[in-house]
Structure formats: C-alpha cells, structure tokens
C-alpha cells in the first residue's frame with residue numbers, strides 16, 4: 001500500500017523555485033533517505049508532506065488521505081497529522097518540561113490539551129510513555145528537564161514521543177545533523193528498528209550518503225528542488241553523486257571509512273530510476 005504519494009508538487013519562495021514538480025510514492029514499511037546538498041529542498045518537501053507548508057501546485061496524500069492539493073490544505077489535515085510524526089534537527093522539545101511530559105505530548109491527539117497541561121495522565125498513558133523511553137534507552141531520564149539532555153538523548157526523546165503517538169509514518173528532517181557520529185548511529189539505528197520491528201514508514205532527510213548507505217535501502221535525491229535520483233541507495237557511488245551534483249557533491253560523498261557503521265542494507269527497489277537532471 002502506498003502511504004506517501006506526491007504528485008507534481010511545486011513551490012516557489014518569491015521568484016525562487018524550491019520544489020519543481022516533485023512526484024514520488026513510498027510504500028508502507030519502507031525506510032527512505034531524502035538526500036540532497038544544502039538548499040536542495042529536503043526540509044521544504046518534508047514540511048509539505050504533512051501540510052506545514054502549502055504548495056503552489058500539485059498534491060500530497062498520506063495514508064490515502066489528502067493533505068493538500070492545488071494550493072489548498074485539506075480541512076481535515078489534523079486527523080492525518082495525528083498518524084504522522086515529524087522529527088526535526090533542532091529536537092523540538094519543550095526545554096523546561098520533563099522528558100516524560102514531552103513524550104506524553106505524543107498522546108495529545110487522544111486527550112484534551114488541559115489534561116496534558118496539568119500533567120494529569122492515566123496509568124495506561126504513563127506506562128506507554130515509560131515503555132517508549134525504555135525502548136529508546138533513556139528511561140532513567142524521564143524526570144529530567146528536556147534541556148538537560150544531550151543532543152542524541154533529545155532526539156531519542158523525540159522518537160519516543162513518536163512511539164507514544166503511535167505514528168504510522170515518521171518524517172525526520174536531518175535528525176542527525178547536529179549529532180556526533182556515535183549519537184547519529186544510535187538515532188539512525190533506532191529509526192531502522194522502528195521501521196523493521198513495528199513497520200513504521202520512515203522518510204529521513206540526510207546531508208550525507210554514508211548513513212543512507214548503512215540504514216536506508218532506498219534513496220530519493222533532490223537537487224535544486226527536483227528529484228534527480230530515486231532508487232537503491234547501493235547504486236549511488238561517489239561517481240554517480242559527482243555526476244548528479246557536480247561540485248556540490250563534496251557535501252554528500254561517502255567517506256573512505258566510517259567507524260561503527262553497518263554494511264549497506266540490501267535494496268528493496270531492484271532498478272534505480274535516474275531522472276533527467
């Protein structure tokens with residue numbers, strides 16, 4: 001079943017095109033890297049996917065529901081968003097609140113906001129939040145203020161919020177851009193576990209191909225707002241990246257060796273689709 005469907009989505013900021021007729025389809029249970037050099041449109045695309053941005057033309061459907069079409073956001077977009085989690089580079093937690101409250105924000109679509117604001121949770125809600133924190137390995141941090149966590153721990157808290165939400169799709173916008181290599185590996189590993197074990201569909205934007213290689217069977221690459229590659233990550237050699245991105249490819253290339261990374265994952269998509277650059 002296709003759970004992310006984008007059809008000819010275009011967006012301009014002023015005179016500048018940020019997305020140019022982007023079309024793609026992602027099946028339930030896929031883990032897809034969205035790759036591109038700085039300014040290629042990764043964040044813009046992810047924000048359009050759950051209707052945080054409105055395109056000028058084209059459409060987005062998630063989970064068989066319209067998010068936006070022809071420059072209009074669907075009236076019932078909140079119901080769709082309740083099934084989709086966004087994870088941002090800058091963690092997006094409420095710093096002054098305990099980690100537990102942040103994680104329970106994932107259940108806001110199932111409870112009145114006043115209950116969350118007053119910290120009135122049912123035993124079942126608390127049990128689910130603790131289980132989610134344990135699952136991502138930061139159960140001991142439940143009562144700490146979010147601001148006291150390291151970047152990697154904050155990102156894991158954001159992932160446990162997605163777990164409490166029961167998200168069917170996770171859209172992660174450069175979730176490892178501010179993290180050291182070990183924290184990056186753990187965060188990517190967690191996303192891959194949720195994908196493999198719970199069947200959560202993951203689309204994760206990345207600056208560099210190395211983590212895509214290790215964790216994402218499929219890569220969709222953007223350049224200047226256009227899809228220039230959609231296919232198995234393993235087919236993206238440094239030479240191919242240089243062909244696609246020219247001098248911008250330096251940002252994306254595979255380093256000779258990355259400590260602690262797994263071997264490339266096998267591709268789900270047998271044939272790469274190389275689109276006109």
Ligand SMILES: Nc1ncnc2c1ncn2[C@@H]1O[C@H](COP(=O)(O)OP(=O)(O)OP(=O)(O)O)[C@@H](O)[C@H]1O
Pocket residue numbers: 013016017018036037038039040041042043044045207
């Ligand atoms: N709100 C905005 N107003 C004006 N221009 C914008 C806005 N958001 C993005 N852009 C422009 O759209 C283009 C795509 O930006 P976007 O942030 O999506 O790229 P990106 O691939 O996510 O880059 P990075 O890896 O640096 O985060 C850029 O040229 C950017 O300057």
